[in-house]
Amino acid sequence: MDNIPDQTMAIWVQLFRAQRSARQAVDAALKSARLPSLETYDILLELDRAGADGLRAFALEAALLLPQYGVSRLLERLRGQALVSRRPSPEDGRGVRFRITAKGRKMRTTMWKVYGPVIQTQLGGRLSKAEARTLAAILGKLTTPAQP
Amino acid sequence: MDNIPDQTMAIWVQLFRAQRSARQAVDAALKSARLPSLETYDILLELDRAGADGLRAFALEAALLLPQYGVSRLLERLRGQALVSRRPSPEDGRGVRFRITAKGRKMRTTMWKVYGPVIQTQLGGRLSKAEARTLAAILGKLTTPAQP
DNA sequence: CAAGATTGATACGTCAATCTTC
DNA sequence: GAAGATTGACGTATCAATCTTG
Numbered sequence: 193m194d195n196i197p198d199q200t201m202a203i204w205v206q207l208f209r210a211q212r213s214a215r216q217a218v219d220a221a222l223k224s225a226r227l228p229s230l231e232t233y234d235i236l237l238e239l240d241r242a243g244a245d246g247l248r249a250f251a252l253e254a255a256l257l258l259p260q261y262g263v264s265r266l267l268e269r270l271r272g273q274a275l276v277s278r279r280p281s282p283e284d285g286r287g288v289r290f291r292i293t294a295k296g297r298k299m300r301t302t303m304w305k306v307y308g309p310v311i312q313t314q315l316g317g318r319l320s321k322a323e324a325r326t327l328a329a330i331l332g333k334l335t336t337p338a339q340p
Numbered sequence: 341m342d343n344i345p346d347q348t349m350a351i352w353v354q355l356f357r358a359q360r361s362a363r364q365a366v367d368a369a370l371k372s373a374r375l376p377s378l379e380t381y382d383i384l385l386e387l388d389r390a391g392a393d394g395l396r397a398f399a400l401e402a403a404l405l406l407p408q409y410g411v412s413r414l415l416e417r418l419r420g421q422a423l424v425s426r427r428p429s430p431e432d433g434r435g436v437r438f439r440i441t442a443k444g445r446k447m448r449t450t451m452w453k454v455y456g457p458v459i460q461t462q463l464g465g466r467l468s469k470a471e472a473r474t475l476a477a478i479l480g481k482l483t484t485p486a487q488p
Numbered sequence: 489c490a491a492g493a494t495t496g497a498t499a500c501g502t503c504a505a506t507c508t509t510c
Numbered sequence: 511g512a513a514g515a516t517t518g519a520c521g522t523a524t525c526a527a528t529c530t531t532g
Binding site: 396397398408409413416434435 | 494
């Protein structure tokens with residue numbers, strides 16, 4: 193009657209739980225340190241890597257898989273906290289370039305000191321090297337390849 | 341300088357992506373069929389399993405790992421759509437019992453017809469049985485055991 | 489006072505409409 | 511007209527305060 197194999201359901205449930213468990217641990221650690229969200233970290237990381245030229249909003253959309261308005265609203269808030277700055281894009285009158293500020297760079301470092309150890313405890317520290325390699329290989333097969 | 345091994349970061353990124361990829365596929369399928377969210381499905385499933393006596397709100401909190409107010413607000417909406425019903429708990433004057441309605445049961449079935457095939461395509465269908473077993477076993481190690 | 493549950497105020501996410509420049 | 515980006519309106523999530531019964 194129910195044609196979905198039990199194994200599929202088991203994987204789905206485990207994948208869901210494992211991710212939620214790790215994610216909640218990170219969220220809780222950041223919050224208890226009164227630091228911004230993981231999403232903010234990801235944006236700061238992208239902008240830090242991008243260097244002096246910064247990034248266009250659509251590049252952040254692609255990198256973080258956020259919708260346009262999500263990037264727009266999030267960057268608006270980060271700018272309010274002076275973690276990023278913006279200026280019109282020189283090469284495209286429609287565009288905007290965002291750069292990380294010195295304060296933003298410092299914030300990212302502070303966040304990493306909390307974030308890094310948590311994922312080490314939650315993930316790396318619970319698996320042998322062989323298990324970690326196996327896990328990464330199998331999970332890689334599950335990530336959606338580009339859609340038609 | 342950076343003491344978190346690359347492997348830990350790799351697992352975290354892959355775990356995150358794999359879950360997001362599957363989750364987004366499910367969300368998109370439900371939305372394009374104009375059906376309620378996965379969270380709603382989970383509540384309906386719990387209530388369906390609970391049978392005629394239904395469940396207390398705090399039992400749903402525990403089962404779904406939602407905060408109190410989350411359960412309260414979500415059930416309030418589901419009741420608005422007549423998918424669940426509520427009545428005062430006979431054994432505890434503070435409590436409330438929620439039950440799934442016939443309409444709710446039908447909705448759950450309808451949702452499963454969309455939801456099930458998507459996870460089969462996204463997850464089970466991409467792995468061999470051996471990989472699936474290995475994956476489930478390793479992921480099981482990552483789920484947080486009870487906190488002190 | 490603690491447990492169960494709800495609610496007001498507020499923050500954040502989402503959709504569709506909009507504006508500007510290409 | 512399409513791409514890049516923002517915004518108003520609305521729905522949902524979150525926190526702290528509250529209410530009731532144990």
